[in-house]
Amino acid sequence: MLIAANIIIVYLLNFDDQFNDVPNLNALPTAIERKKIMIEIKHVTKVYGGTHKAVDNISLTIPTGEIIGFIGPNGAGKTTTIKMITGVLNPDEGEILINGKNIVTQPLEAKKEFGIVPDNADIFLRLKGIEYLNFMADIYEVDSATRKQRIAQLAKTFEMENALNDKILSYSHGMRQKIVIMGVLISDPNVWILDEPMTGLDPQSSYSLKQMMKEHAAKGNTVFFSTHVLEVAEKLCDKVAIINAGSIIFFGTLEELQHNHPNCDSLESLFLEVISHA
Numbered sequence: 001m002l003i004a005a006n007i008i009i010v011y012l013l014n015f016d017d018q019f020n021d022v023p024n025l026n027a028l029p030t031a032i033e034r035k036k037i038m039i040e041i042k043h044v045t046k047v048y049g050g051t052h053k054a055v056d057n058i059s060l061t062i063p064t065g066e067i068i069g070f071i072g073p074n075g076a077g078k079t080t081t082i083k084m085i086t087g088v089l090n091p092d093e094g095e096i097l098i099n100g101k102n103i104v105t106q107p108l109e110a111k112k113e114f115g116i117v118p119d120n121a122d123i124f125l126r127l128k129g130i131e132y133l134n135f136m137a138d139i140y141e142v143d144s145a146t147r148k149q150r151i152a153q154l155a156k157t158f159e160m161e162n163a164l165n166d167k168i169l170s171y172s173h174g175m176r177q178k179i180v181i182m183g184v185l186i187s188d189p190n191v192w193i194l195d196e197p198m199t200g201l202d203p204q205s206s207y208s209l210k211q212m213m214k215e216h217a218a219k220g221n222t223v224f225f226s227t228h229v230l231e232v233a234e235k236l237c238d239k240v241a242i243i244n245a246g247s248i249i250f251f252g253t254l255e256e257l258q259h260n261h262p263n264c265d266s267l268e269s270l271f272l273e274v275i276s277h278a
């Protein structure tokens with residue numbers, strides 16, 4: 001009896017040791033999942049034209065389960081960074097891993113881990129919306145039952161049901177943005193990377209997208225998006241990364257940012273303060 005009790009105690013102690021930083025055992029799988037690192041940017045530099053350092057030795061570690069806002073003034077290096085994360089451009093120095101896959105040396109494996117909404121939604125203009133969605137579903141091997149269900153759901157969310165049989169060429173800017181977002185979401189990637197995703201969206205679609213971003217992160221996934229709209233970043237993000245002239249000048253929570261600058265009462269004033277001292 002005593003031996004059995006000892007075995008149970010030793011087991012419980014070891015169990016507790018393994019998870020001693022997890023406060024709630026009911027939340028165990030999510031807590032462990034959230035410790036995973038999804039995007040690792042290590043000492044990355046990009047030089048245009050041999051001389052212009054658009055991105056200068058930046059490092060960011062982005063875990064799962066969080067929404068990260070990427071903010072900075074015009075020309076700071078946001079799009080260049082996003083293009084390197086997604087394999088559109090190769091860094092001149094450093095490396096980028098998406099869920100452990102190197103975007104330069106393992107591009108096919110790395111690209112399966114994320115979906116990208118680029119800043120320019122003018123793509124595949126000669127295709128009909130539905131053809132584009134099926135094309136994206138084919139690339140990511142989404143089976144027909146799943147794609148049918150996702151297309152119906154996304155079309156409803158973004159109020160695009162009546163537009164899917166029209167050519168993308170005939171769409172407004174906002175509708176083009178919506179079809180690109182739908183094309184990304186159809187494969188349900190773990191990591192969402194979005195470059196200025198709210199631009200051109202009407203209030204309802206913008207609201208829906210923000211809700212979807214929150215739900216996606218709450219499920220233990222990662223959302224990384226650039227924006228100039230600081231109110232959006234303020235309300236939506238778990239953390240912000242601020243880039244200025246190619247360098248990361250802050251990465252952390254808004255509380256941490258505010259702690260460093262107690263006189264500022266909004267992300268806008270914090271942002272202006274940080275940029276002015278950079």
Ligand SMILES: Nc1ncnc2c1ncn2[C@@H]1O[C@H](COP(=O)(O)OP(=O)(O)OP(=O)(O)O)[C@@H](O)[C@H]1O
Pocket residue numbers: 048049052054072073074075076077078079080081
């Ligand atoms: N293809 C290119 N060739 C040369 N220079 C470039 C190229 N693309 C960007 N740049 C320069 O690199 C810098 C960073 O540009 P980038 O587009 O990454 O900034 P950004 O933060 O996304 O800006 P914005 O908020 O205005 O979209 C800028 O000085 C820009 O002029």
